[in-house]
Amino acid sequence: MTTPSPRADVVLDAPGSSCATLTPLIRARIRELEPGQVLEVRSDDPAARAGVPAWSRLTGHPLVAVVVDDAERTRFYLRRK
Amino acid sequence: MATKILINCNHGQDDAERATLPFVVGNVAATADQETVVFLTIEGVRLATKGYADGIRKEGFQPLGEVIRAFVANGGQVWACGACTKPRGITEADLIEGARIVTAANVVEEVANGAAVLSV
Numbered sequence: 001m002t003t004p005s006p007r008a009d010v011v012l013d014a015p016g017s018s019c020a021t022l023t024p025l026i027r028a029r030i031r032e033l034e035p036g037q038v039l040e041v042r043s044d045d046p047a048a049r050a051g052v053p054a055w056s057r058l059t060g061h062p063l064v065a066v067v068v069d070d071a072e073r074t075r076f077y078l079r080r081k
Numbered sequence: 082m083a084t085k086i087l088i089n090c091n092h093g094q095d096d097a098e099r100a101t102l103p104f105v106v107g108n109v110a111a112t113a114d115q116e117t118v119v120f121l122t123i124e125g126v127r128l129a130t131k132g133y134a135d136g137i138r139k140e141g142f143q144p145l146g147e148v149i150r151a152f153v154a155n156g157g158q159v160w161a162c163g164a165c166t167k168p169r170g171i172t173e174a175d176l177i178e179g180a181r182i183v184t185a186a187n188v189v190e191e192v193a194n195g196a197a198v199l200s201v
Contacts, residue, residue: 020105021143024151027112058113 005067006077008040009033015044022048023055026078030061033080038064041076052076085116085196087188091123097139100128102201104148104157111155118196119152120188122162129161129180130171153179160187 012029014022022043030039041052049066056063056078065077088110090103103119110117127133128149135146142148153159159180161171166182173182192198 020109023109024112024155027155055113058115060114 005040005065005075006038008077009037011040011042013042015042017043018045019047019051023051026052026055027059030078030080035080037080039078039080041078043074043076044072046072046074048076049074052078085118085191085194086110086199087118087120087191087196088199088201089120089122090125090128091121093124093127093133094137095124097137097145098142100125100134100137101139101142101145101148104128104145104152105142106199106201107157108148108152108155111152111157117152117156118158118160118191120160120162120183122165126161126165126169126171129159129166129177129182130175131177134177149177153177162188 010029010033012025014025017025022045026039026041033039053063061081062079063076064079067075069075088103088107090100092099107117107119121129134149135144137145149159157179159177160183161176161180163182163184
């Protein structure tokens, strides 16, 4: 899924984070945002394309956009609920 | 999300990877707002004691002590099987924050009430 990217309030640059560490990092960072603010997550783990949407569904923080930059890198835009 | 997730761990220093992965997955679950318990049995119960996990690290993973502390800080619970702590001389006084000794009946009750049991 690739959709136009919204403006991010905060960026989480997470190169090297795997499925085991990325979503805990997202959780820690998104808690610092105000409701409605958008967190941009930059990942170089292709598996995050499955993991981040699952985390969004579980927690209820909407995944408002996904931008696939290349075979590995993806930007996810999550809105704090 | 009402379903509790139980993850069994029955290894300690004897197998660093099998000791670590349940807490890694548990931390992912806890940080996805899931009520999560790592249920320790056999040698795994030693992980509930102070200082024991700090010497365990599997290449490619965070040090286990750090993973367990993150898991607990994120709301995860650590349950140690009482039938396994007793012969090893482990008591409540030995336990890390967030851990407690439970009985098999506690685990069976959770499963009977719909908890999901995950083996990793």
